[in-house]
Amino acid sequence: MDELNFIIITSENAEEVFAKMKENGKDPVLFGLSDDDYEILAKNFAHIRAYIIKQNATLDEYRKYYEGEKNE
Amino acid sequence: MFGSAKLVMIGIVAIGLSGGAAYVYKLKADNVILKENNIKLEESVSSQQAVIEQQKKDFSNIMEANKRLQETTVTLAKEMAALDDKFNKTNSSGKKRDIGDLALNRTKVIEKIINRASANAQRCVEISMGAKLTEKEINATKKSQINSECPSIANPNYIPY
Numbered sequence: 001m002d003e004l005n006f007i008i009i010t011s012e013n014a015e016e017v018f019a020k021m022k023e024n025g026k027d028p029v030l031f032g033l034s035d036d037d038y039e040i041l042a043k044n045f046a047h048i049r050a051y052i053i054k055q056n057a058t059l060d061e062y063r064k065y066y067e068g069e070k071n072e
Numbered sequence: 073m074f075g076s077a078k079l080v081m082i083g084i085v086a087i088g089l090s091g092g093a094a095y096v097y098k099l100k101a102d103n104v105i106l107k108e109n110n111i112k113l114e115e116s117v118s119s120q121q122a123v124i125e126q127q128k129k130d131f132s133n134i135m136e137a138n139k140r141l142q143e144t145t146v147t148l149a150k151e152m153a154a155l156d157d158k159f160n161k162t163n164s165s166g167k168k169r170d171i172g173d174l175a176l177n178r179t180k181v182i183e184k185i186i187n188r189a190s191a192n193a194q195r196c197v198e199i200s201m202g203a204k205l206t207e208k209e210i211n212a213t214k215k216s217q218i219n220s221e222c223p224s225i226a227n228p229n230y231i232p233y
Contacts, residue, residue, distance in 0.1 A: 001194045001195075001197065001198055003191065003194075004190065004194075005187055006183065006186050006187050006190060007183065008175050008179050008182060008183040008186070010175070010176055010179055012176075012179075013179055034172070035170075035171045035172030035175060036172070038171070038186070039159045042155065042159070042189070042193070043152075043155060043156070045193055045197075046151070046152055046155050046193070046221070047152075048197075049193070049196050049197050049200055049222065050148040050151070050152065052197070052200040052201065053144065053148060053200045053222075054141070054145065054148065056200060056202075057140070057141055057144045058141060061137040061141060064137070065134075065137065
């Protein structure tokens with residue numbers, strides 16, 4: 001997966017952050033989340049991950065049942 | 073007269089003998105059928121026993137699989153609770169962690185922390201989608217070496233302490 005980078009912007013560092021973005025050739029625009037929404041995003045991501053892990057574990061058990069341990 | 077009585081006697085004995093012989097043949101034929109039936113019955117019993125054995129084996133395998141899936145669910149619930157704790161941990165003075173407040177006061181540090189956590193979380197998704205573990209992930213045994221977002225799948229040799 002491609003790496004992504006969070007930038008924390010506050011009323012105090014906003015000018016510095018935007019200036020740095022311009023300096024690095026990036027559009028001085030950010031898609032923001034509040035601290036509470038960031039927590040929700042992190043938990044939603046964890047729920048999706050847990051779902052994938054459970055589905056994989058279930059598929060593994062079916063595979064073991066029908067194909068045997070040796071084909072793992 | 074005596075001669076005809078003798079003939080009748082011989083006739084009765086001959087009929088008796090042939091009847092006896094026919095009865096023995098019938099018994100032999102019945103015996104063959106009975107033996108065949110018995111063999112079929114034994115085969116049927118042994119195949120039924122094999123089915124019962126297989127059913128017992130299947131039941132045991134299904135129970136073990138369910139147990140493993142239950143363990144996975146419990147582990148995932150623990151990891152979810154650990155994530156919640158990262159955001160809402162209560163310190164010794166009873167104050168709940170406020171990530172927003174921390175980000176205001178220690179912006180760069182928190183930025184670094186959430187970017188590392190984000191990279192770890194992405195790696196967890198990669199692993200859950202089938203990516204192979206690296207040597208570093210396999211050999212991680214210390215808390216400082218693990219992927220704290222999903223040690224159950226990322227660090228098989230890590231035992232929580």
